[in-house]
Amino acid sequence: MVKYFACVGLLRSSWDQVCMAFWQRYPNPYSNHVLTEDIIFREVTHGNCLVSRRLLTKTNRAPRWMEKYLPVTMARLAYIIEDSIVDPQARTMTTLTWNISHARMMSVEERCEYRMNPDNPSWTEINREAWISSNLYGLSRAVQVRPHPGHWRSMPQIGPGRLHWQLKRRPKTWPHRLRRNSSLSDLALVLTERLFPTLFPKGLVQSTVL
């Protein structure tokens, strides 16, 4: 079973500024868990679009009781891939981010589309979607997450000059009610929150699970 989420957000900065900040967003105060960042593929297509692949290494802050069930190399680290296409003609950027480690336990994909806000060309709108699924027995039924309908939300303006992307990591557009039936659902929620903290309000998983 796949859980699907969607929301729309607004950045009070131009699409150009957002794209520039996208490549410079690490490190930032909310990303202490991101250890390494590498571009591992990049080219400009015949249509003058920039396609890139970024590899991220993040700490995997799994509970200690879980670590003994994970391979040693995966116990402490998680690998994330982020593919992106920047189209300067259409003024759009599409990104897809997903985990390539722990994927058998849980798969989380996040797709974002950034485009110029039609009502205000100096702002950028973000359409965000996420798919969460798990192959663990009993897990897909155990995890019950109900997102509220997405709505517009303003995000802090990115200032001129040096760009540090200070997007809040806990979007208020995705409040959730969580219901858990077993320790496996706890594991799923912890993994999801560790890999993709933007999907969950701050402290929600900890307060519910731990």
Next chain:
Amino acid sequence: MLFGQSDHMNSVGEGCTDLKREYDQCFNRWFAEKFLKGDRSGDPCTEMFKKYQHCVQKAIKEKDIPIDGVEFMGPNKDKP
């Protein structure tokens, strides 16, 4: 620099961080000043990128990071 943090990220290959930073600086400049403005003149960072890639791809193999065969935008292809 804000919050006392370093300005730069490390590469997954410990010996590749300097090459990465050099390439990132070149890319960010080209991206802002040329690419986004529609300037299709050549990419000045090609040689730097090759050196960086040679280093990082070797590190990825040594660490057994499972990136082989992962299709571009792969997981999203079947989704509406």
